[in-house]
Amino acid sequence: MSEDDVVARLRSGMTIGIGGWGSRRKPMSLVRGMLRSDLRDLTVVSYGGPDVGLLCAAGKIRRLVYAFVSLDSIPLEPHFQAARQHATIEVTEYDEGMLQWALYAASCRLPFLPCRAGLGSDVLAVNPELRTVRSPYADGTELVAVPALPLDAALVHLNRADAAGNAQFLGDDVYFDDLFCTAAEHAYVSCERIVPTAELAAGGLPRLRVHRWMVAGVVEAPNGAHFTSCDPDYGRDEAFQRAYVAAAKDPGEWARFTARYLTGDESAYQAAVAALRAGASA
């Protein structure tokens, strides 16, 4: 599949989970595909990074479900900040572990999972729909009942996959990509390289965490996580991320950034990034 093929299967109003963590191994080529679409009113679920920022800037998000949005080496995400400070998005802000539980409950087809996280905090105050549950056992303790968060679609980026959707992370962390896939009705994997199935096991069996039964489609997207990290294939493009943040702080600069990088298709984006690098090293 291509990025545009995946985006064609998404609909306005859907709840879409995006894998990765902060500015790490985000399915950015799929996000860029969404920017070019007429999708709108999305509920986006993410351990957020520039995926969230770009979708905020493009006005694609109605509601964001998150525990944080950060660019890691740059702590605050400027487009997310602007969206919040102008109240252009609705939000469901959870603790990080609650968000995992919400995806896990959906994956297990449970209505909720109990946890301690959230008790005593304003996470319960800003999400008045959250309920607590009392243990039916002798302890009788009261816990937060984190509701299942089923996704219409999940988008994740891994290092390698076969054409059937078996996918592998080669860095140190799978993040929650497999949970996003299992919480979703349909999951789409982009990857650095599609390889024959026979080559996957050589990358390490414990790294084969996303399985073809979880996956509805695969996109080969070399450098597709740019400018987020995709270890060990490549690290975060810190210079580009700095340029992104600088541009985001000024409407005129952002218009120029958009014109240069985000109006064409993925190959145009990659060509513009390559041209920037060639210019920087010349």
Add this chain to the structure above:
Amino acid sequence: MTGLTESAGAVGAVGAAAGGRSFAADGVSRAEICVLACAEAWRGDGEIAASPMGLIPTAGARLARATFEPDLLLTDGEARYVAGTWALGQPAPGPVEGWIPFRSVFDLVWAGRRHVMMSPAQIDRFGNANISAIGEHARPARQLLGARGAPGNTVNHPTSYWVPRHLPRVFVPRVDMVCGVGYDRARIAGPVAAEFLDLRRVVTNLAVLDFGGPDHSMRLVSVHLGVAVDEVVAATGFDLAIDGAVPHTPVPTPAELALIRDVIDPAGLRDGEVPE
């Protein structure tokens, strides 16, 4: 099990020398006092994961392990537990002793075998801490990170805080969003919220504080060399508990200073975070 953490020979010598503390050390910087004060947060923790957020807390955790708390587990900032002591801003050269992807971090949090040091944008008298947003949550004046793991961290395991600039706008009567849970809020929320709540200390560029005041309210423990008690009181937007004469925060021993200056932060990054 304990005793597996490797320590270099020089580090063992430092541990032995750490008893001879003195306030007379010349040329000790404020940042170095802060590094030691952060390290002290983990004293007595034994074999748990130390999770420092930020540069000074990271230096402190490495100093603690290199000296008086050798069984602490420390990560490379990504998904590996790494043994040994290494420099801020440099890759960890030491042997990898474990794999700790984010999912395992949450398991660790919920098992309680961790002591985190976070940096709040706002903190109040009972230790409620905000890292999410300043102003009304529906439309904040300034959006920050979000609650991150603070709600779960605080009700599950020991938590300390690092404040690089001790100001009234950080030490506020009431935080705009309770992310890290404080003692009063935990008490209201009930026994499950309170049973593992354990706020240890707040280290700032001016002082060390804990929650040993009435009803677990914030108490001034010590002021750093060159800081007056009045200065801390004026920089705090609520009443601090103060028990009699307030001592100075301990300064690092020569051996600890050598570790900070030569091993943990040879590039001097600490002075950028805590100017004199």
